Amino acid sequence: MLQSTARPNSSLDAALLEARERYTAKRPKSAALHSEAAKVLPGGNTRTVLAYTPFPTAMARGEGCLLWDVDDNIYLDLCGEYTAGLFGHSDSRIQAALRDAMARGLSLAAVGEAEQRFARILCGRFPSIDMIRFTNSGTEANVIALSVAQVVTGCSRIIAFRGGYHGSLLYYPATGSNPINAPFPVTLCDYNDIDGTVAAIRSAAGELAAVIVEPMLGSGGCIAANPLFLTAVADATRAAGAILIFDEVMTSRMSAGGMQERLGILPDMTTLGKYIGGGMSFGAFGGRHDIMEIFVSKVPHAGTFNNNVMSMAAGITAMEEVFSAAAAADLFALGEGLREQLNVICEKAGATLQFHGLGSLATVHFRRGGIERPYASTPREEALKELFFFDMLDAGIYLARRGMTALSLPTTKRDLVQFTTAVSDFLDGRAPLLR
Numbered sequence: 001m002l003q004s005t006a007r008p009n010s011s012l013d014a015a016l017l018e019a020r021e022r023y024t025a026k027r028p029k030s031a032a033l034h035s036e037a038a039k040v041l042p043g044g045n046t047r048t049v050l051a052y053t054p055f056p057t058a059m060a061r062g063e064g065c066l067l068w069d070v071d072d073n074i075y076l077d078l079c080g081e082y083t084a085g086l087f088g089h090s091d092s093r094i095q096a097a098l099r100d101a102m103a104r105g106l107s108l109a110a111v112g113e114a115e116q117r118f119a120r121i122l123c124g125r126f127p128s129i130d131m132i133r134f135t136n137s138g139t140e141a142n143v144i145a146l147s148v149a150q151v152v153t154g155c156s157r158i159i160a161f162r163g164g165y166h167g168s169l170l171y172y173p174a175t176g177s178n179p180i181n182a183p184f185p186v187t188l189c190d191y192n193d194i195d196g197t198v199a200a201i202r203s204a205a206g207e208l209a210a211v212i213v214e215p216m217l218g219s220g221g222c223i224a225a226n227p228l229f230l231t232a233v234a235d236a237t238r239a240a241g242a243i244l245i246f247d248e249v250m251t252s253r254m255s256a257g258g259m260q261e262r263l264g265i266l267p268d269m270t271t272l273g274k275y276i277g278g279g280m281s282f283g284a285f286g287g288r289h290d291i292m293e294i295f296v297s298k299v300p301h302a303g304t305f306n307n308n309v310m311s312m313a314a315g316i317t318a319m320e321e322v323f324s325a326a327a328a329a330d331l332f333a334l335g336e337g338l339r340e341q342l343n344v345i346c347e348k349a350g351a352t353l354q355f356h357g358l359g360s361l362a363t364v365h366f367r368r369g370g371i372e373r374p375y376a377s378t379p380r381e382e383a384l385k386e387l388f389f390f391d392m393l394d395a396g397i398y399l400a401r402r403g404m405t406a407l408s409l410p411t412t413k414r415d416l417v418q419f420t421t422a423v424s425d426f427l428d429g430r431a432p433l434l435r
C-alpha cells in the first residue's frame with residue numbers, strides 16, 4: 001500500500017525515478033523475459049499496446065478478476081484485456097463450452113450449426129444488424145466494413161475522427177499519424193464538433209463512401225460522443241448518400257444492444273470484436289440486408305478462421321448464458337458508480353485529475369474540466385500518467401499503461417475498494433505533484 005511518508009518526492013522526475021526503480025526491483029523475472037524476447041520479437045513484444053519502459057510486466061496466470069505475474073505479484077485486473085476480457089479469466093461456463101468444442105475436433109473446414117446460431121444471437125441483440133459476417137479481429141472487421149461501403153456506394157472517401165482507433169491499420173491519433181494505416185483516402189474531423197463534421201460530410205457528398213465513428217472514443221481517452229453529435233452525423237451521412245459505420249468494438253458492452261441501443265441512434269453498419277467471442281479471437285461486421293447481401297454473389301469474403309470452432313463455441317455461451325441484458329446493465333451501473341466515487345475523491349483532494357468514461361470503461365486524465373475530444377498531453381501530464389500506472393501496480397492494481405480501466409464481470413464492489421483506496425493513497429502521497 002502507498003504510504004504518504006514513503007513518498008517524500010516533491011519533484012516529479014525524482015518520484016518517477018523512484019517508482020521505476022521500485023517497479024524493476026519487484027520484477028526480476030519480467031525483466032529477464034523482456035531481454036530474451038527482444039532477441040526475436042522487435043521491441044520484445046508482438047503487441048505495441050503492451051510495450052512500455054523499463055519493461056512490461058509479464059503475466060503467468062489469471063483467475064476470476066485476479067492476475068499473477070511471473071514474479072508472483074498479485075493484482076486486481078482492471079485492464080480487462082483492453083475490454084476483451086469482459087468475462088474474467090476463468091468463467092466455468094465458457095471453459096466448459098471450449099472443452100466441449102475441443103472434444104469434437106478442431107479445423108473442420110466446413111460450415112456448421114454454431115456459426116448460424118451465433119449470428120442469430122448477435123442479429124437479435126444489435127438493432128442495426130440484420131445480417132452479420134465474422135472475422136478474427138476488430139481491425140479486420142473495420143477494414144472490410146469500409147471496403148464494403150466503397151463497393152456499395154461506388155465512392156472512395158472515408159470520414160474518420162482525430163483520436164479514433166479502429167485497429168492497427170486504422171489508427172488516427174490526435175496528433176501525428178500512423179505510418180502503417182491502410183491506404184483509404186481519409187478526411188479527419190474533430191470528435192464532437194457538430195458544425196465542422198456536418199460541413200465536411202456535406203462537402204464530400206458524391207465522393208463519400210462512409211463515416212466511421214466510435215460512439216465513445218475508447219483508446220482516445222474514454223471520451224463519449226454527445227448524442228446530438230451522433231444524430232447530426234447520422235443525418236448528414238444519410239443525406240450525403242454515404243454509409244454510417246458505428247465501431248462498437250469497445251462500446252457494445254454498454255448494454256445488451258450496445259451504445260446504439262442505449263442512445264436509440266442506428267448506424268447502417270456496425271463492427272464488433274473484443275469480448276464477443278467469449279475471450280477467443282473475434283471480430284464481426286454487420287448491418288442492413290441490402291448492404292450485407294453483396295456477399296451473396298457480388299463480393300467474396302473468405303478467412304480461414306472466420307468460423308473457427310473455439311470462437312463460435314465460446315461466443316455463443318458468453319452471449320447467450322453469461323452476458324445477459326441484466327448483466328450488461330449491472331456492469332454499466334457498477335462502472336458509473338465507481339467513476340463517480342473516484343471523481344468525488346479527486347475533487348475533495350483538489351487534485352488535477354479526473355476519471356472520464358462511460359459505464360465500465362474509464363481513463364484517468366491529469367486535467368480538470370470537460371473533455372470533448374482528445375488533446376496533445378503535456379510532458380507533465382505524460383509523466384503523471386506514468387507515475388499513476390506504477391503506483392497502481394505497486395498497490396496491486398493492474399490497468400492499461402495509458403490509464404484506462406475496463407471492468408470485468410467477476411469484479412465486485414468489494415474488489416473495487418482496493419482501487420479507490422489506491423487512488424486515495426496516490427492523491428495523498430503525491431499531493432504536492434497534483435496541484
Ligand code: PLP
Nearest residue numbers: 137138139165166167218249250
Ligand atoms: N475498434 C476499436 C474501437 C478498438 O478499440 C479496437 C481495439 O482496441 C479495434 C477496433 C481493433 O480491434 P482488434 O484489436 O481486435 O483488431
